[in-house]
Amino acid sequence: MAVIFPRWTNKVPLILLVFVTLGGVGTFFGVDYYFSPKFTDVGYAPKQPIPFSHKLHAGTLKLDCRYCHYSVEKASYAAIPPTQLCMGCHAMVRNNSRKIAVLKAAHEAKKPVKWVRVHMLPDYAFFDHSVHIGAGVGCASCHGRIDKMDIVHQAKALSMRWCLKCHRNPNPHLRPKEQVTNMSWAGSPEQKKFQADLKACLANAKACKNTYIKGFMARRKDIQRRRKAIVAGNTVRRHDFMGWKWPQEDALQLLVNPPEHCSGCHR
Numbered sequence: 012m013a014v015i016f017p018r019w020t021n022k023v024p025l026i027l028l029v030f031v032t033l034g035g036v037g038t039f040f041g042v043d044y045y046f047s048p049k050f051t052d053v054g055y056a057p058k059q060p061i062p063f064s065h066k067l068h069a070g071t072l073k074l075d076c077r078y079c080h081y082s083v084e085k086a087s088y089a090a091i092p093p094t095q096l097c098m099g100c101h102a103m104v105r106n107n108s109r110k111i112a113v114l115k116a117a118h119e120a121k122k123p124v125k126w127v128r129v130h131m132l133p134d135y136a137f138f139d140h141s142v143h144i145g146a147g148v149g150c151a152s153c154h155g156r157i158d159k160m161d162i163v164h165q166a167k168a169l170s171m172r173w174c175l176k177c178h179r180n181p182n183p184h185l186r187p188k189e190q191v192t193n194m195s196w197a198g199s200p201e202q203k204k205f206q207a208d209l210k211a212c213l214a215n216a217k218a219c220k221n222t223y224i225k226g227f228m229a230r231r232k233d234i235q236r237r238r239k240a241i242v243a244g245n246t247v248r249r250h251d252f253m254g255w256k257w258p259q260e261d262a263l264q265l266l267v268n269p270p271e272h273c274s275g276c277h278r
């Protein structure tokens with residue numbers, strides 16, 4: 012009989028094991044280093060073509076973020092406003108200011124202003140604004156106090172570790188949806204009350220009085236129903252399963268269920 016597997020192949024499993032282990036350790040430390048804040052762009056604040064100030068427009072004038080970044084609740088990205096939206100005011104306000112000149116020129120040429128991007132994830136990481144806003148995560152949790160910035164800078168690392176830190180424990184970051192653009196929510200009495208309600212509702216769903224949290228609870232029931240269906244071996248589309256933690260996690264502690272597995276963010 013021909014020798015299909017020569018003798019040395021007996022060692023293959025061992026060799027593989029050594030390589031996989033070394034590779035694993037290497038990846039672990041490599042990832043740990045690359046993901047440390049040192050390696051990220053916190054504080055990055057490129058010079059913009061127009062000295063547009065969020066401190067003035069979002070802070071002093073109190074324009075809602077969604078007035079300009081209007082797609083943020085519906086789409087994965089947050090739209091940067093077109094010149095028409097600015098000109099809605101600046102056709103009258105400060106129209107002859109030198110600081111408006113670039114805006115006016117772009118508007119007349121029907122060309123967009125060449126804003127420089129501040130936040131940028133690599134292509135292989137998937138991020139969707141609408142999902143986060145829909146779950147009640149505020150802009151300030153990820154972008155900091157934009158209403159206090161004359162020039163926008165990156166406030167958080169946007170590293171994988173940073174994403175996961177919240178995904179592992181999202182509840183403290185949740186708020187009612189109508190508060191998502193409120194820049195002074197953190198530390199407010201309303202926030203403290205909401206977090207207390209949240210704890211009470213999770214402990215005793217029946218006594219829950221906060222209608223907003225009740226809405227969340229209803230959704231949680233749906234998650235549990237789907238998990239049960241999966242466990243019972245019913246045919247549930249693979250897509251339904253992806254993104255939900257496996258039942259060993261106490262489902263009752265979770266209002267929302269952000270993905271922690273690789274394919275949740277790397278698709």
Ligand code: HEC
Pocket residue numbers: 059063065068069074075076077078079080091092126127128129130131150151154157158162163192194
């Ligand atoms: C009057 C319109 C307007 C309002 C209101 C506004 N923004 Fe902006 N925003 C802009 C423009 C224009 C830019 C691009 C120029 C820049 O980066 O400063 C921008 C940029 C940004 C960026 C950086 C985008 C990048 O390149 O990564 C973030 C984050 C942001 N805005 C968040 C907010 C938040 C949060 C609020 C509400 C507190 C808000 N904005 C309110 C017009 C606005």
Ligand code: HEC
Pocket residue numbers: 076077080083087088089090091130131132133138140143144148149150151152153154169191192
């Ligand atoms: C959970 C974190 C998170 C929340 C909440 C969040 N953002 Fe972002 N934002 C990001 C990340 C990450 C990026 C970079 C996205 C990319 O590069 O694909 C970004 C990018 C942006 C940009 C640049 C354009 C874009 O879509 O890439 C703007 C403008 C912006 N955010 C505004 C807002 C506003 C306004 C809110 C609140 C209504 C908000 N963001 C809430 C994480 C967040």
Ligand code: HEC
Pocket residue numbers: 061062063064067068072074079092096097098099100101104105108109110111114
């Ligand atoms: C709701 C009205 C409104 C909108 C929309 C608006 N602005 Fe303004 N903007 C103002 C007001 C009011 C001032 C302050 C004028 C003053 O200081 O007297 C101002 C000031 C400015 C200044 C400083 C002007 C100077 O001479 O000091 C710049 C630059 C500017 N805006 C750019 C923009 C850009 C770019 C957009 C669109 C992304 C925009 N604005 C959208 C109302 C608006």
Ligand code: HEC
Pocket residue numbers: 132136137138139142143146148152153169170173174175177178181184254266267268269270275276
């Ligand atoms: C402050 C908290 C917070 C941060 C920071 C955060 N997330 Fe999330 N993420 C959530 C919550 C809450 C959900 C909603 C889960 C739900 O609805 O059950 C979510 C859901 C998601 C989903 C699943 C929804 C979908 O679109 O498929 C993805 C993917 C995701 N986040 C990616 C990211 C990435 C990438 C980052 C970092 C750049 C990030 N998140 C940072 C809280 C956060």
Ligand code: HEC
Pocket residue numbers: 042045046051132133136169170171174175178270271272273274275276277
């Ligand atoms: C919550 C979202 C999220 C999850 C879950 C996630 N990642 Fe990431 N990952 C990211 C983001 C965002 C980046 C980009 C980080 C940056 O630019 O610094 C990243 C970057 C990476 C990189 C590139 C590192 C480098 O050197 O730039 C690798 C490799 C990676 N992830 C592997 C994984 C693996 C393996 C898993 C599963 C154990 C996983 N990721 C789960 C969000 C996620």
